[in-house]
Amino acid sequence: MSAAAALVPAGASAVDLLDTVRQKREMVVGTEAQFAPFEFVKDGKIVGYSADLLNVIMADMPGVRVSQQDVPFQAILPGLAARKFDFVITSVTVTKERDAKFALTLPIGEATVALLRRSKDGSFMSPEQISGKIVGSQAGSAQLKVVREYDKKLRAEGKPGIKEIREYVSFDEAYADLTAGRVDAVGQSLSNLGPLVKSRPDAYAVVQPAIGPKTYYAWAGRKDADSASLVKFFNDGIAKANKSGKITELQQKWFGFTTALPADRLPAPEL
Structure with missing residues (x-):
């Protein structure tokens, strides 16, 4: 665990996490690198849409090294709460429960959920036809x-x-x-499914329409005074990348399509 994430002793003054990160010249982030095209491992390196966006934003914090810890998604937010990371740079779907517990950033992608089927499964062409079938998804998601x-x-x-x-x-x-x-469908976000289907049209197809409300992905920090400055740094960076068109450029690169994202606020979650 980084010194920047150490607990503040009782009676001590609060530590500004952004200043600490700059002084240490290192920021420890939690990432689940099994979530293509947002974050995944290629040739031993974490790459993807989020990795590229992180590099863009970190250009405004020169000299600071990002140390990414690749952990299962189920351990990401508990690890943040336990101060194992300074920040979470992975695709966290915005929900009411998470929004109440963590400082979620501006949206970095759309997370609206649909069903993925085998392309040759003609018995499953609309969402309601999932009745009587087996569906898989990620635990804790x-x-x-x-x-x-x-x-x-x-x-x-x-x-x-x-x-x-x-x-x-x-x-x-x-x-x-x-x-x-072994399953008939997988529930996953459209942003993840689009590139998957494009790369494997012989194997997979998306069932339309989506089954969930319009939802977004965000990154996450702790909801405390120490972390407020670092949360603001990332919010400012995401807003800057959105308004400059860089996010649109990265969406086209990694997803093959673009989706407009709010640049000034995180919409209230419906989930």
């Missing part, structure tokens, strides 16, 4: 929450609902089971 809420909606409408919802440590494991026929 907002996407899993959306799948469960959609199941409740189907049952409230008098439909059978989803036969089984399976939880995975990573989405890559869920995709593998979808390919193998």
Whole structure:
């Protein structure tokens, strides 16, 4: 754990985390690098949309090295709360619960959830046809929450609902089971599914329309006085990248399409 993230002793004055990071010339961030195209490992290096956006923003903090810890998503926010990281640079879906506990940044991407199916599965062409089938998603994720809420909606409408919802440590494991026929669909965000389907149209297709409300991805800091300056640094950097068109450029590079994101506020979460 970095010194910047150390607990402040009782009676001591608060430490400004941004100043501490600059003095140490190092910032420790938590990342789940199994979430292409946002963040993933290639040739031993964490790359992707978020990595590129982070590099753009960190240009305004010269001389500071970013130390990324690649950990499972289930450990990301608990690790932030436990001060194992200075900040979380990974795709955190904005929910009411997370917004209440953490300082979430301006949106860095759209996280609206849809269902992924096998491209040759002609029995599953609309979302409600998921009744009686098996769906997978990542444990502890907002996407899993959306799948469960959609199941409740189907049952409230008098439909059978989803036969089984399976939880995975990573989405890559869920995709593998979808390919193998062990699940019938995977609940995931459209921003992640678009590039996946484009690269494997023979294997996968997205079921339209989306099953969840319009939702966004953000990065996260701690909701305390010490972290406020670092949260502001990232918010200012995201807003600058958005208004300059850099975010649009990175979306086109990594997703193959662009989505307008609010540059002045984080919309109130519906999840």
